[in-house]
Amino acid sequence: MNIAIASGKGGTGKTTVAVNLALALEDVQLFDCDVEEPNCNLFLGFELEPVEEVTCLVPEINPDKCTLCEKCADFCKYNALAALPNKIMFFPSLCHGCGGCSLVCPAGAIEEKLRSIGRIEKASSQTSLKFLRGILNIGEAMATPVIRSLQRHLDESRPVIFDSPPGTACPVLAVMGCADYCVLVTESTPFGFHDFLLALEATRALNVPVGVVLNRDGLGDSRVEEFCRAEGIPILLRIPNDRMIARLYSEGIPFVKEMPDWKEKFEDMFETIKALVCKSTGVQ
Amino acid sequence: MKICISAFGKDPDSEVDPQFGRCNYFVIIDPDIGSVTSIKNPGSEASGGAGIRAAEAIAGSGVDTLLTGSVGLNSFSILSEAGIEIHSGIRGTVSFALREYQSGKLSLLESPNASTHIGMRKS
Known part of the structure; x- marks a missing residue:
C-alpha cells in the first residue's frame, strides 16, 4: 500500500x-x-549512503556530420536546441531526454549521452x-x-x-x-x-x-x-x-x-x- | 547595419518592450538604406525556453545590434555566439529607442541582466 x-x-x-x-x-x-x-x-x-545516480539522455552533436538543417531544433518542443547560422547550440537544463532530436536528424550527427541530474540515497541498514x-x-x-x-x-x-x-x-x-x-x-x-x-x-x-x-x-x-x-x-x-x-x-x-x-x-x-x-x- | 528592437508592435511607432524573450515583435531597421521590417517573436508563446527561440530568430535574421531591456543567460549566450551587440535601457517608441542608441545613450550589455523566467511576470 x-x-x-x-x-x-x-x-x-x-x-x-x-x-x-x-x-x-x-x-x-x-x-x-x-x-x-x-x-x-x-x-x-x-546516516545516508548513495544508492545510484539519476541520469538523463541528452544529445551530443557531432559538428563534422551536422548539416545545419535545423530539424533537431524545430523538433524540440522544450527549446533545448537553438539553430544558429553556423552551429547548433544545446541547453542541457531544458532537455527532457526524449531522444526525438536524434531520431529526426537525417545526418546521424546526434549521439545520446548520459548526463547526471540527481541521485538516490538511503539510510544505512542499521x-x-x-x-x-x-x-x-x-x-x-x-x-x-x-x-x-x-x-x-x-x-x-x-x-x-x-x-x-x-x-x-x-x-x-x-x-x-x-x-x-x-x-x-x-x-x-x-x-x-x-x-x-x-x-x-x-x-x-x-x-x-x-x-x-x-x-x-x-x-x-x-x-x-x-x-x-x-x-x-x-x-x-x-x-x-x-x-x-x-x-x-x-x-x-x-x-x-x-x-x-x-x-x-x-x-x-x-x-x-x-x-x-x-x-x-x-x-x- | 541591421538594428533590432524588441517591441509590442510591428512598426517604428510601436512601444518598445524591454522584455527580450517574451516581447511580441522584433522591429528590424537598417538606417543605412532606410528599410524597416519586423518578425513575430517565436518565443512569445513558448512554454519554456522563450529567450532561446527569440535569440535564435534574431541570429538567423542577420542582425548586427539588438536594442532591448533585459536578456537572460541562455539568450545572452546565443546572441554572443552570433556576434550580436546588445544595448539595454530602451524606452518610448521604437524610433525613439533608435535615436537614443544613435546618440550613444544606450549602454552596451556585457553580461546577462535578467534571471530566467523574468518575462513570465508580465501582467
Whole structure:
C-alpha cells in the first residue's frame, strides 16, 4: 500500500505528518519524494549512503556530420536546441531526454549521452525504518525523473509513505499517480484552503482516494472542515496549533518520540487509511 | 547595419518592450538604406525556453545590434555566439529607442541582466 502525503500549499506540514506517521508504525518504508528540498532527514538524522545516480539522455552533436538543417531544433518542443547560422547550440537544463532530436536528424550527427541530474540515497541498514530519498542537483529543473528512479526502489511487500513535493505540477502528479491513497495536509486559512482545493482536484483527476489532516488546528476558521463535511471527505487527524509540537519541530524532533499518545493517533490514522483503501479497491 | 528592437508592435511607432524573450515583435531597421521590417517573436508563446527561440530568430535574421531591456543567460549566450551587440535601457517608441542608441545613450550589455523566467511576470 502506497500512501502519498501531499498538499497544495507549501509549509502545511507534509514532512511533519510523513515522518511522524512513519515513526509511529512498524515495518514501513518512508520515501522522501520532495527531491528539490528533501527535508525528512532533518528530523530523522540518519546516516545516508548513495544508492545510484539519476541520469538523463541528452544529445551530443557531432559538428563534422551536422548539416545545419535545423530539424533537431524545430523538433524540440522544450527549446533545448537553438539553430544558429553556423552551429547548433544545446541547453542541457531544458532537455527532457526524449531522444526525438536524434531520431529526426537525417545526418546521424546526434549521439545520446548520459548526463547526471540527481541521485538516490538511503539510510544505512542499521536503522529500523527503511528510508530513501531523491536529490535533484542544484540548478536542474526536472524533478520527475528523480522521483521515478526513487520509486523503483519500492519494496512492494511493505507499506510505503511518500513525502510529496508541494503544489500540483508534474513532480506531485508523479507521486500521487503512484499512490493508493493520498493524505492532503492543510491548515484552515484562506490560502491553505485555496491550495487544498487545487491539490484535491489533482487527486480527483488521478482517481486517488483522499483524506485530510488538519494541521495547526484551532488556527484560522472552519472552512476546510465545512467543505470536507459537505463533500464527504474524511478528516483523518487534527494536529492542534500546540506550543510543545512547535517547539519540538523547531528542534528537529519528531513529536511522536516525545509525546507518546500521538503514536496511537498516527496508528489509528493508518488503520483508517487501510480500511478506506480496502473499501475503494473492493478488497475486504 | 541591421538594428533590432524588441517591441509590442510591428512598426517604428510601436512601444518598445524591454522584455527580450517574451516581447511580441522584433522591429528590424537598417538606417543605412532606410528599410524597416519586423518578425513575430517565436518565443512569445513558448512554454519554456522563450529567450532561446527569440535569440535564435534574431541570429538567423542577420542582425548586427539588438536594442532591448533585459536578456537572460541562455539568450545572452546565443546572441554572443552570433556576434550580436546588445544595448539595454530602451524606452518610448521604437524610433525613439533608435535615436537614443544613435546618440550613444544606450549602454552596451556585457553580461546577462535578467534571471530566467523574468518575462513570465508580465501582467
